[in-house]
Amino acid sequence: MMQARVQANSGLLPLVQDIQKDYMKKGLEKISIGDTVKIGLAVVEAKGKTRTQSLDGTIIARQGAGLNQTVTFRRIFQGIGMELTLPVHAPVVQSIEVLKHCRIRRSKLYYLRDRVGKSAKLKEIVGAAAAKRAANATKTTKAQAKTAAAEPAVAAQ
Amino acid sequence: MRTIARLLQSFNNVPYRATSSCEIVTGRELDAHFRFYNTWKYPKRVFKLPANIKSLVMKKVAEAPKIPPFHPPPLISLPMQPNSRRVGAIAVKAGMTQTWDENGVKLPLTVLFIDDCQVIGIKYPEKHGYWALQVGAGYRKQKSISPSESGLYLKLGLPFKHDLSEFRISQDAVLPVGTKVSAAHFVAGQNVDVTGYTKYKGFQGVMKRWGFKGLPASHGVSLAHRSPGSIGNRKSPGKVWKGKKLPGHMGDERRTVHNCLLYKVDAARNLLFVRGQIPGPAGEFVYIRDAISVPKTKKATWGLPFPTYLGELSNLHATLYKSPKDPYRPYAEEADYFPIKWKKGD
Numbered sequence: 001m002m003q004a005r006v007q008a009n010s011g012l013l014p015l016v017q018d019i020q021k022d023y024m025k026k027g028l029e030k031i032s033i034g035d036t037v038k039i040g041l042a043v044v045e046a047k048g049k050t051r052t053q054s055l056d057g058t059i060i061a062r063q064g065a066g067l068n069q070t071v072t073f074r075r076i077f078q079g080i081g082m083e084l085t086l087p088v089h090a091p092v093v094q095s096i097e098v099l100k101h102c103r104i105r106r107s108k109l110y111y112l113r114d115r116v117g118k119s120a121k122l123k124e125i126v127g128a129a130a131a132k133r134a135a136n137a138t139k140t141t142k143a144q145a146k147t148a149a150a151e152p153a154v155a156a157q
Numbered sequence: 158m159r160t161i162a163r164l165l166q167s168f169n170n171v172p173y174r175a176t177s178s179c180e181i182v183t184g185r186e187l188d189a190h191f192r193f194y195n196t197w198k199y200p201k202r203v204f205k206l207p208a209n210i211k212s213l214v215m216k217k218v219a220e221a222p223k224i225p226p227f228h229p230p231p232l233i234s235l236p237m238q239p240n241s242r243r244v245g246a247i248a249v250k251a252g253m254t255q256t257w258d259e260n261g262v263k264l265p266l267t268v269l270f271i272d273d274c275q276v277i278g279i280k281y282p283e284k285h286g287y288w289a290l291q292v293g294a295g296y297r298k299q300k301s302i303s304p305s306e307s308g309l310y311l312k313l314g315l316p317f318k319h320d321l322s323e324f325r326i327s328q329d330a331v332l333p334v335g336t337k338v339s340a341a342h343f344v345a346g347q348n349v350d351v352t353g354y355t356k357y358k359g360f361q362g363v364m365k366r367w368g369f370k371g372l373p374a375s376h377g378v379s380l381a382h383r384s385p386g387s388i389g390n391r392k393s394p395g396k397v398w399k400g401k402k403l404p405g406h407m408g409d410e411r412r413t414v415h416n417c418l419l420y421k422v423d424a425a426r427n428l429l430f431v432r433g434q435i436p437g438p439a440g441e442f443v444y445i446r447d448a449i450s451v452p453k454t455k456k457a458t459w460g461l462p463f464p465t466y467l468g469e470l471s472n473l474h475a476t477l478y479k480s481p482k483d484p485y486r487p488y489a490e491e492a493d494y495f496p497i498k499w500k501k502g503d
Contacts, residue, residue, distance in 0.1 A: 012252060092261050
């Protein structure tokens, strides 16, 4: 009695990647290294209530891919530099809002740890370059257009 | 080849029989035998009994009490007793992911995929000495299975399975042949024992295999930085003890991880999400059973379907385990205060 494989039409790795998509946050803004961002962290108070605490700082590193992506977030608090390595898709990170993009020539900005004050400032992208970047950000890639077209069809089903 | 057959015959003075019915094996049959098994393996010997002894033997066989075949009772939901033991399942380790639960705690998850797990056979005390269920999972093509194994599946009317395993059960947990053991057999929040064969490491040295510290990297050590050093004494005992830790084959051993938390059960897709790591690489079969070393009172709270889940799978939603307490919640006097009653005289 010949029966085809019942459940698995794809391999195991695509299955795990498909499962990971369910746990990832949708509609995340594109974050680059060197961006000044405002992160909203979930903070649990004494009565058990959760409120959001906003922190300003720069993204100095990014690691991992997909669900495992983490960003290292640096800020100066009362004269002391602090770094926070946060998984992007964790529920503790409630919002990431990009304030400005900066021009950088590396993927990890660890040199900022030795710099204080003006020398630690990153050059912001302005003018024509900024406009071009904004236009690129709104343009969707082929894959994104495909999934966007597939979503209403799935919702209709 | 003919000389070899004659040599074999003369060596033991006993006729050999290969795949055909004739007694003396020819060179062509030996060739065919060699090609099928791909190894130089002697064909199975068939001894012919003398006629007078054979008649006695056949009489005894006919008179011997026959073990009746076992017919399982009809499949209905039964209440689970404290000493009941259910069947397990064979799953494929698909990979690992992570998630965060409702309190924000990060959980590493292993994804297990139960690929068409069915009961193949039943073992009962009259014939085998104990109660067990033989379970098969996966799929193979008929041509890649030996004829004897594929004949078994054709006789039972089941698809050809890739992996087989046996699970010890109690008598009330018997399932008829062909019953599917799906992901809904397990409940989110229960503890399971997961058995697998560890990752193959090959021939490994003593530092990786046994955790030896080796020798210093400098200070005159020559060509022995990762070696075991001394492996014995001197005249007494004058030998190396058996079981001495030395380099050798590592990995591909059967290991069980006990009391894994089953975080999520997605029965519609036949997926189980186990918290933590389990032995073996992705793509290999693992064997899942209910945890044994769990108090019976705790086991009763899980609400396990007994003997298995009998119902529609497509309607089921994924179920999650809810942790009883939020580990990130700060101490709150009104909720975490335990009043102590002082007795007279304290």
